[in-house]
Amino acid sequence: MNSGRKGLLFALPWIVGLGLFTLYPLVASIYYSFTHFSVLQAPKFIGIANYTEMATDGIFWLALWNTFVYAGLSIPLGLVLSLALAILVNSVKRGQVLYSVIFYIPELIPGVVAAIVWLFIFGGLLNGLLDPVFDAMNWVRRLFDPNLKELWRPPVWLGSTTWALPSLVLMGLWTVGQTAFIYLAKLQDVPQELYEAAEIDGATPWQKVWFVTLPMISPIILFNTIMSIIGAFQVFTQPYIMTNGGPDNATMFVPQYIWESAFVTMRMGYACAMSWILFLVIAVLTVLAFKISKDRVYYAGR
Amino acid sequence: MAEAEPQLKGTEGRVTGGSVLRTGAAHLILMAAAAAFLMPLLWMLVTSLKPLKQTMTIPPTWVPKATYAKLDGNEVIVEKEKKIAEDSVIVIPQAGGAKGQRKLLESSQIKEGRALIRVARGGREVLEPDPVPVEILKPVPKGCWLVKEWAPDFSSEREKTKSELRWDCVPESDLREEPHAFLANYPSMLARMRETGAEHTWYSTGFVKYLINTLWVCLLSVFGVVASCTLVAYAFAFLEFPGRNWLFALTLAVMMIPFPATMVPRFDVFRELGWVGTFKPLWVPMWFGAAFYIFLLRQFFLGLPKDLLDAARIDGCSELEILWHVVVPLARPALAMVALFQFLGSWKDFMGPLLYLQDRSQFTLSLGLQAFQSQQGGTPWHLSMAAGMMFSLPLLILFLIARKSFMQGIAMTGIKG
Numbered sequence: 001m002n003s004g005r006k007g008l009l010f011a012l013p014w015i016v017g018l019g020l021f022t023l024y025p026l027v028a029s030i031y032y033s034f035t036h037f038s039v040l041q042a043p044k045f046i047g048i049a050n051y052t053e054m055a056t057d058g059i060f061w062l063a064l065w066n067t068f069v070y071a072g073l074s075i076p077l078g079l080v081l082s083l084a085l086a087i088l089v090n091s092v093k094r095g096q097v098l099y100s101v102i103f104y105i106p107e108l109i110p111g112v113v114a115a116i117v118w119l120f121i122f123g124g125l126l127n128g129l130l131d132p133v134f135d136a137m138n139w140v141r142r143l144f145d146p147n148l149k150e151l152w153r154p155p156v157w158l159g160s161t162t163w164a165l166p167s168l169v170l171m172g173l174w175t176v177g178q179t180a181f182i183y184l185a186k187l188q189d190v191p192q193e194l195y196e197a198a199e200i201d202g203a204t205p206w207q208k209v210w211f212v213t214l215p216m217i218s219p220i221i222l223f224n225t226i227m228s229i230i231g232a233f234q235v236f237t238q239p240y241i242m243t244n245g246g247p248d249n250a251t252m253f254v255p256q257y258i259w260e261s262a263f264v265t266m267r268m269g270y271a272c273a274m275s276w277i278l279f280l281v282i283a284v285l286t287v288l289a290f291k292i293s294k295d296r297v298y299y300a301g302r
Numbered sequence: 303m304a305e306a307e308p309q310l311k312g313t314e315g316r317v318t319g320g321s322v323l324r325t326g327a328a329h330l331i332l333m334a335a336a337a338a339f340l341m342p343l344l345w346m347l348v349t350s351l352k353p354l355k356q357t358m359t360i361p362p363t364w365v366p367k368a369t370y371a372k373l374d375g376n377e378v379i380v381e382k383e384k385k386i387a388e389d390s391v392i393v394i395p396q397a398g399g400a401k402g403q404r405k406l407l408e409s410s411q412i413k414e415g416r417a418l419i420r421v422a423r424g425g426r427e428v429l430e431p432d433p434v435p436v437e438i439l440k441p442v443p444k445g446c447w448l449v450k451e452w453a454p455d456f457s458s459e460r461e462k463t464k465s466e467l468r469w470d471c472v473p474e475s476d477l478r479e480e481p482h483a484f485l486a487n488y489p490s491m492l493a494r495m496r497e498t499g500a501e502h503t504w505y506s507t508g509f510v511k512y513l514i515n516t517l518w519v520c521l522l523s524v525f526g527v528v529a530s531c532t533l534v535a536y537a538f539a540f541l542e543f544p545g546r547n548w549l550f551a552l553t554l555a556v557m558m559i560p561f562p563a564t565m566v567p568r569f570d571v572f573r574e575l576g577w578v579g580t581f582k583p584l585w586v587p588m589w590f591g592a593a594f595y596i597f598l599l600r601q602f603f604l605g606l607p608k609d610l611l612d613a614a615r616i617d618g619c620s621e622l623e624i625l626w627h628v629v630v631p632l633a634r635p636a637l638a639m640v641a642l643f644q645f646l647g648s649w650k651d652f653m654g655p656l657l658y659l660q661d662r663s664q665f666t667l668s669l670g671l672q673a674f675q676s677q678q679g680g681t682p683w684h685l686s687m688a689a690g691m692m693f694s695l696p697l698l699i700l701f702l703i704a705r706k707s708f709m710q711g712i713a714m715t716g717i718k719g
Binding site for chain 2: 008011013016017018022025028029095121174226258262274275278279
């Protein structure tokens, strides 16, 4: 048996799996997006009707907007927090392992458990901790205005249309450990000589981060940014369990709406059409990230 | 980093002092961050060890406490039911439906040795129409506490003991509070999750059943993914075949596809196969490889010494023999990593089970816990948290045992950048 045949044979499971579980579904979903399709009936071709309906579907646009807001908040916050943690951990000599273990542990908690725990935190603990702070603020305000009527109260988080989405962002920051750890691994590859050279030139710690660390790890920043984009636009489990899109669709994200269309209202063609728009958004943003970073990312040895 | 080279610094004393300060500040920030990251877990643990009444206190408490009081001469754990607001008495009615039982009445309710008594009727407490004579057992000055013997929230015996729980009124000074871990919440949770009925055994419903299902899916997925990805990665790393580079590029590309894009047709494929409502959609695809692990293993294989493979080839080994006798032993850390990640992924998976599992007897822990939470309306938080602890603990233990493997794997995820 020649090597080519052997190679194909070894790769066969993947060729079949890739075709059956990824490529065929991908192509089929393009077709389905032009059909009226519920599980019970065969798909019926309806042209671009799903797409035109989407254009006037208020919930879809709201879901898209919410998803963008969620991504717009959680991606930069997540990147900054994880990078800051990684740089801090890298800057201390003792306890690096302990810190990285602690920051990683939330990643080990199953999504359902995390959702329930945070449901409970937003429902009680958080405001229990914030109440004294607000009491103190009100006390100070009363010094200036003795007839103070409107007292400041902490938000009701998941119950509030304003705060439900930021609550989910806040909760998402709990699981930056993985990203932070990837940064940490890369930080430790940055050659010491560069820092020493910078030091001789009289660089401050802040300048060392800005002019040495960041350029040296810029490829991994790009990588993590793209991974965060893909992740943020697919957020599902936590909103599904914690708010189920509510209150008043304030946390209705595109994946949730796709899910509801496909498996609750059984409009699978419509769901496919939306998922293609989502895919497109992610693809465009990824390309954009590459384009923007083109002159800003430093690849050693290139 | 910088602190390691003090000799490079010009004005030694001052700068070193500054760097000590900086390191201290870094530790301070890191410790605050670490506390914030651990807080939700600690809250879950603490809540899982509290009695129901302490789960929603304002302000929040971090130490579960038990109240002890003497009932019938024995000191037992009690629940504080309420503070007595008016001078009261404990009486024994001499007639009527509650004859011979102890009752708590406000002193003002007794007129000429008679009082209206509440009795249990049809599951509710109703006031009897006529006053009955009562014998006064003991006076209860206001400010005392009505306490009731504490019992686990739920167990098979709970229902029958509920009405037999001892109670009394004791002055505040006779109550003793002490930190106490209510471990009984865990068996309570197990009992509460179980469905009752003669056809069920202890392992056929509830947490134990969910655990068995989860382990089963995990096991099949882990074996599948390790076996298939090893083969495929070997092909990508060491064998020439037409379209290899093209296929590898495709493998990298599909990692970027968001799940909703293929969700519906995938579901349709499994429905056509008749697999909806079985575990198969959750583990069978794993036997056909997974892009990320194939990539990871290929990178690892490429780092192995090629001479060993060539030597084996000259000795007349088949590719399968080389794979099994040369590559697999050398690649053990990488294979362990893949197995770990897949185990973690299958254990935590929520969406897969949500899509494909319908019958409660098939639920995995993710689905079972979510069902429990939504069914109970989120009230028995201590039990939800106990379930969450038991669901998370195996992963935490696994992580602490295999920490190095994990950390290496995560560091490798960044290779693509």
